[in-house]
Amino acid sequence: MNQLQHFMSMVLEKHEAAVEIIEPDGLEVLVPPPVQRALSIPELARLGFGAELPANARRVSLDIDLLERLNGLLGEGGRQARLVLPLDNPPPSHPERMLEHALELRNAVYRLRGVAPAWTRYLILRFRYTAISDEKRDGMLDFGWNLANRATLDDMLPALLAGVEARAATHPPPPALPDFPWKQQQLPALLERALLPRLRRRLEGFFSGMARRQERDLQRLFAYHHDLRQEAAARLAALTAREELTDKHQADQARERQRLEAIAREYQAKVNDARRKYAMKVELEWLQTLELVMPVQRFTVHIKRRKGERNILLDWNPLARQLDQAPCEYSYTWERPREVCDHALHLVSPAAHGPCPDCGKPYCRACHPTACPRCVSAQREAESSPAPA
């Protein structure tokens, strides 16, 4: 059965239609009135999905009209789901080695305090993206968090989603699950920080293709305008070299100078056009949320940085057979390693703990998400100090 045929079969059955497979690549369906209206098909219909149609079947092909009708039929169904997976959860055999492998701290030390079974809540968000530059590219992006410790799920996602596919029934959730750690209004900024680098990574090929094309266009523009300028400059030089200049020669000189300026302006305008042409906009549309509740082995890790210390939690997942990566509490990047800030002992990536581009002093972006504190206070001082007499 091809994909569209399988999908139609699922949807129609869900809408209480009777569905029977017919050859070749077809379905015979008995559908209720709402479905008849939505899909503009009669009560009893024969649908064909392959190159060869069954007898008296109408062809169903994947076109925009069909997608719109199906979207209408789906409504808002399927946006959210919760799945509780009561899996076996044996403790890992070498937790210290696992931790050593998973956690890399550049400026702090850590020690494993203990490992205990626990339940956690994973939140997996699915988005559809459309990247528009000189060309368009569509795709889907899954992103998830472990709500117990805000660790992102990048490497674990394929295993978790594959595990979900294999399960049918759900179970009642256990008590005492971690809450969602952010407020609704924080979400857009949070997602932008987390998703933008992931989108860049996903679209790397597309990006570099556009960059290559832009580079070629820019080189062509430079070569063309450079040649034009050289020609105009040569004419101007020939005029200037004359010992006696008539009025006409002077007028020609002025014209060549104007032409040179015009060429420079035109070049700049064309470069700006090329920049606009390839500027990329990525539109992201949230599609679904999956909440996955499952048992884990929870590692309690004690971190020490100078005089400060804190405990963090990292979960070992029995389905993915992986330990969480310590989150970057600012950017939620997947890249390692981590550094620990001095003030609140945030775990952040080196980029989120790097120097301010203006004053050059490092600061923690998790502590100060909006701006460098030194620059902000310097600015405040400058504003509040009296004007010189």
Place this chain on the structure above:
Amino acid sequence: MTFSTSKHSRQWTETLRQACYPNNPRLPELAEQAVRECPHDPDVLYLAAVAALLTERPGRCVRYLQRYDKYYYSDEHTDLLRALAMAQQGQMTGALALLRGAGLISPEQALYWFTGNLLLRSWCYDWLRAVYEYKPPVAKPKERQAPARAGRPAKNETKPSRPEPAVPLPELPELPRYEPEITLRFELSNADAIRWDSPGQAGEDLDWFRIRAAFAHLGLLQGFDELLCLPLLHQVETYWYQVETARKVLKSFRGRVLLADEVGLGKTIEAGMVLKEYLLRGMVERVLILTPASLVGQWQEEMATKFDIPCATSYDGLLKSNPAAFWAQPRVIASLATARRQEHFDRLAQQNYDLVIVDEAHHLKNRATRNYKLVDALQKRFLLLLSATPVQNSLVELYNLLTLLKPGIFNTEKEFRAAYMTYGKPRVPANRERMHDLMRDAMIRNTRALVDVRLPARHAATLRLETEGEERDCYRTLDALVRETHAAAPGHHRLALHHLLSAAGSSPAAAAAAIHRFDGRGDGRWRELHQRYNTISRGVKENALLELLRRNPDEKTMVFTHHRETLQHLDGLMREHDIPFARFDGSMSGPEKDAAIDTFRARAPVLLSTQSGGEGRNVQFCNTLINFDLPWNPMAIEQRIGRIHRIGQEREVFIFNLVAGETLESEVLRILDEKINMFELVVGEIDSILGELDEEQDFAETVFTTWVETTEHHRVAAFTDLGERILMAKRQYETTKVLDDELFGDEFEAG
């Protein structure tokens, strides 16, 4: 070239054509008579002009061409003859100027416009080389001059010209150069709609969740952002640019495109992906693939093994027994030469095809040819044209190809010439930017630079081994029996005879087994030969193999053979000499093959393998290959080399060919190695070179036919003839490649 119309003219044309060879004493008289009988026929006049040149009567040639010009437009065909006439009259410089003026800047380009058999083309090529390589003699300085008078230059002395004083350019600020910069803007359209809170019980039905997820994927499928075919490909390592190309063909070009990737980048894979995708989506049912004869088998194999698309081919018996049923099949691969024959042309024009693929599509570059007319006449929804060298002599060829894809893209030919061609320079575009903008709607050309394919060099050495005694005598006997059997019933037992000769070129063990299977249909001589072969325990190649392996006993080496019996024999040989080895052949299961490669990698220095050796597995840790026997099909040789000479290979690759003298393989190797240096070509170039040949049979069949249908006396000439054809094809390909690189650059890449 125009074509004769009346039967009378056609008869005279045919007579003249057959009589046209150098030093034919009857030729001048025949030519005169033909012109008298058909004074206005263009073919007769053309051939008469050729005849005059062959008999070194340039004046007569010029008169025939003058008559031709009275009734017909001159073109490159007649310009070429005119130039040859001038050359024969000693006017080399004039001849060269005429050729260049017609846009024929090399002997190979000019030769393209000469119509004749190989002998004539050789003759013509010799004259063309003389013209292009002509250097006028340097004038000697005059020894005496009239003395100069004061204040005046001497007689015969040119005035020295006053050099123009250099005018410095004004100082101008440099135009700034800009680096590429892609700004990225992000927009989350429905952040408010995101929900994660569950009401305490299970949220939505999981089934609905899955349905919505599947619906989202369908949306991507609709736009071709996701491809269905990728997980279904076998033994194909797809590269990002190939996926991009397939996506673009489906999404932006709507299935009508010229795929003009440089050689070796996988145009066949790209076309196969597009075909598979269309099939999986139910958008295509009837498919026709047109290729040069030499590539039919390769296409069939690739479609079947890599894409799981079985196809009928024009080598099937059904084509002869029931052509209507043959062409009615849903997926057919046919040679262009077969398809364009009159008996098939009309039938094909009535078929409805969903997708037509034409490989080596530069064979369609001339609208006057049957190739072009055939493809133009086909009723098709989607059309893929594949060619690494789409423009060979003139931009009009590009016009013709792109007009097949998108009629009207460049308006009429006259308008195209006026708008895009430079007078006197048929390959130089007049309005390059505008032309490229239009071409971008119909063409994709990925370059090696884009995909950053860098492979180390490959080096080949051929060991020609003289057989002796019984081994030599047996081969001669087998050869004689094969010829006799073929001559007695040409066409019957062809496959078996082919196999017998191939086996005899491989090893005595293979020959014995092949004879046993053939059995000569009761002819006792075969049985006797079988017994003789059985007495040969080891041939001359086995000794050479052992010698090669002993030179570098620790170096990983793949030894290829086409025949199972040879493989078995070599198996015994390795054991006898305590050489650790692994064995790989197509009949092994997947795990067995994996184990063989693991053994080769970890422990054994030698891998004995049939043609499938290493297929789909990483053997790039090995950089030495020995061809114990040689397939007659160069593509099969290329496939063997391609097991180790591929992306991932970091060392230079060494290829050793073992061949016994006075065998068919020896002749094949002489052509492929000595004539065109095949083993040191870039990956994929041999396909393009063979694609230049407009033969009706594939290369292996041509070789077999040449061997069995010529006497020993004529064999050398026949193979020389074949070698010359391939060499011409290689030269043609090389010239075109350089010119196409200049014309297209890197502006049509998929990524």
